[in-house]
Amino acid sequence: MKLLVCISQTPDTTANISFKDNNTAFNPDGVQFIMNPYDEWYALVRALELKEAVGQGTVTILNVGPATNDVVIRKGLAIGADDAVRIDTEATSANYVAKQIAEYAKDKGYDAIFFGKETIDFNGAIVPSMVAEYLDLPFVSLAQHMDVNGNTATLKRDIEGGVEVLSVDFPFVLSAAKGLAEQRIPNMKGIMMSRRKPLNVVAAVDVPNTVEVVHFETPPAKSAVKLIDPDNMDELVNLLHNEAKVI
């Protein structure tokens, strides 16, 4: 099994989000960065489990980003990936990233390419299906369970109001949701070994950008909460009905 896991770096979930340069750019000052949770907890771990179950193969991590991402990439190696590739450029849009990944992966013969279902910064859920299209591969999004039997995978994916059961032959592209695997914490040995694992840096290809964030905004602060007497729920219902007009 030759598996590729695409990871991205995102601000920590507790980060206070602010912007700079007249609200045109994310302000990274004081922000702790992590591996995107869907990539780390589900996509990477399920790929490792698959390699372990098959008994041979490689799990390669791919990141599109600058050298400052190496810390997060090394964490992926500490969790158990065999090697890593970083495409050395700023990840400026979904299409830009998808093109870089597809360009790198197109002649490598991966059996499957794993993604997290979305990043927790731009919440796009675009890159996985784009890569699938550029590589002309079948795609299963939001996978929360996978069984593999020979050359066929049976997957469950979350849909509105239920769970869909699908089957697909290798090779394919998958995006991972909660349930696909359990988070693995890197141990000391993994961390030591990760330092010696290869992290190859490759140059980016030229891709024109067609989307660009021109302005960021944080939501207006809520006005103070209206406290209601716990013994007067008729008042709360009245406010919801007549003031908020939601029931």
Added chain:
Amino acid sequence: MILIYAESPDGQLKKVALEAVTYGAKLASAMGTTCAALTIGTVADAGSLGKYGAGKVYNIAGEDVDNQNIAKAVADVAEKIGAEVVVMPFTSTGKSIQGRVAAILNAGVVSGVSALPDLSNGFVVRKPVFSGKAFADTKITSEKKVLSLMGNAIPLEELGAAVDVETIDIDLAPCKVKRLSVEKQAGGIPLPEAELVVSGGRGLKGPENWNVLLELAEALGASTACSRPVADMDWRPHHEHVGQTGIAIRPNLYIAMGISGAIQHLAGVNNSKTIVVINKDPEAPFFKAADYGVVGDLFEVVPKLTEAVKRLKA
């Protein structure tokens, strides 16, 4: 021309598909053009999309679909009718096809948009980012554009009358991903589409106590949600988990009981129109994000609230 992919799982049009049609119709009128909706397979009442603003409704025959052949079909129709913008719902299907459609059409794509584009200086559209902690106004500079629309982002409007459905001759490619079965959840409106949501956290102490929440949800006709630890401990099914690592929702009313309001929880719900928080700890962070708050023991407060709701409905 604007093309809307009106998703219809099991032959039923989704509410967010209708919203996408209204969105497409309004965008079309702002751009001085018209809009058409596309359905695939047998769809009940597809002509009714005209009511929500579709000038034309096209249908492609064929039931055997996966995201690859749907995306190809949507892109083919977009080419055929000369669509500059393709709009689709930001759903499990939308997330599977939006990148493909954009790749085929060589279009810039923005997903999960929450408002109509601002056309005063190019084509700039707003979407929530950082799991609801901010908005990004995103400019698309390519000639063709793909947008996916968040549920409950714009109100449904009747803008026209039902139209006849035109069959469009496009062959669907054979599926590479096969659908074996669907396990349906029992009852209730799926969370992303729900306008009223009642949600419980660790403060409910155990799954055996959920009746107090379910009775309120039933009285309101609301869907149910939960915090992450609740889903992690299997007190509730994990599709109810809302927040940064669960699903993001924006209902008209979100009632949270026994939930502290951690930043990761708020990230998935803070775009709700009205938030009610019931918590016995007056210092719970959730009160800062709430419109209405009740400081009290949920096991005493919630049954009283349920009774009050029933009195309103009576």
